[in-house]
Amino acid sequence: MNQELTVGQLSEGQLIARFAPLLAEQSAASGESAESYQILGPGDDCAVVAAPDGRFVISTDTQVQGQDFALVWPSGVRSSGFDTGHKCATQNVADAAAMGAVPSSLVVSLTLPKNTPVRWVEDLARGLRAGTLACQAPQCHVVGGDLGAGGEISVTATVTGDLQGRDPVRRNGARPGDQVVLAGTVGRAAAGLDLLLDPALELGRDPQLDALVNSQLRPVSPTPWGARLAQSGATSMIDASDGLVRDLTRVATASGVEIVLNREALEELAQPLRPAGEILGQDPLHWVLNGGEDHGLLSTVPADRQLPAGVLRLGSVRAECTAATGVTHTERIWLEQTPVSQLPLGLRGRGWDHFESEDGF
């Protein structure tokens, strides 16, 4: 039987004493020496965090067992504490980066059933640090949090970010003529999710498929691109969490523009998803257009900016069509000449909505 030590066998203090030291452990090993924003870390009523700009961005994101991850997926794969911690770090630092900020701190609130293995929680601490490092945000530490018992695992983090004297890059600044760019990936985590949700699959045998599963379990957002794109004049930015089309619709609506996507660029993103598409009978372009959770950074930058290596040009921004053209204002996103709502059924999707979406896409 399961002889593992569970959180129900420890006091809160004992669990924190095991958890907190692990949050910083890998920094030395990774050779990261970036300045930390942490002035006072876990242990007092509050942490103290540097805010050199005088302003800071702040956002929060939650993962709930059964809704955002599964301890055991239909495919048999298990989400470790490390996975959940890694994803928690990524989904939060990505939001700070999407404002053009440098992630500066995380506070993490854990709700845990009493039978949760202590090892799972220790792995979560390691995953949190590994996630910030993978997202190239070594300066961002978990500076505090909260612990509590509950019926299912819920992991919430709040992230702060440093604007470094720049204006925040909002969703409403895209202008006609801008190029639409992506730093990071889209579609991979959604392909991974559909693989995880398939009970007929035996994963762990094909490195290409496993890499997609890994993108769902441990997504990586290239956070330095947030500040980099801001410095190069980004007019809007969002992290792609709910799906390319859904998230770009938010930008296009807020900015009063339309976005035209380039098929060739999307095909390039779909290419590595083809083997998964064949196995699951899915057009991989569907994942690229509608899949969430990669937490890549979608941005618009003026047309005259030379795009650095490392970002992919996905399309361009154009003025909103007026009623005179006969096109309704709901057609915000186009795949070349076709509004996405008119794409073949196999490509159409709604992206992710916590209250609407069924399992997968």
Ligand SMILES: Nc1ncnc2c1ncn2[C@@H]1O[C@H](COP(=O)(O)OP(=O)(O)OP(=O)(O)O)[C@@H](O)[C@H]1O
């Ligand atoms: N409970 C809430 N109270 C106040 N504002 C909220 C609440 N929930 C969401 N919002 C706000 O609604 C907006 C949209 O939320 P949403 O979670 O879609 O954005 P997001 O944080 O960029 O998403 P993601 O976490 O997927 O990147 C955000 O500005 C968020 O602060």
Ligand SMILES: Cc1ncc(C[n+]2csc(CCOP(=O)(O)O)c2C)c(N)n1
């Ligand atoms: C078990 C399970 N079922 C479904 C999904 C898919 N999913 C959950 S949240 C989300 C969007 C981002 O959320 P948020 O906006 O809260 O960051 C997506 C695509 C999953 N990850 N796990």
Ligand SMILES: [Mg+2]
């Ligand atoms: Mg976001």
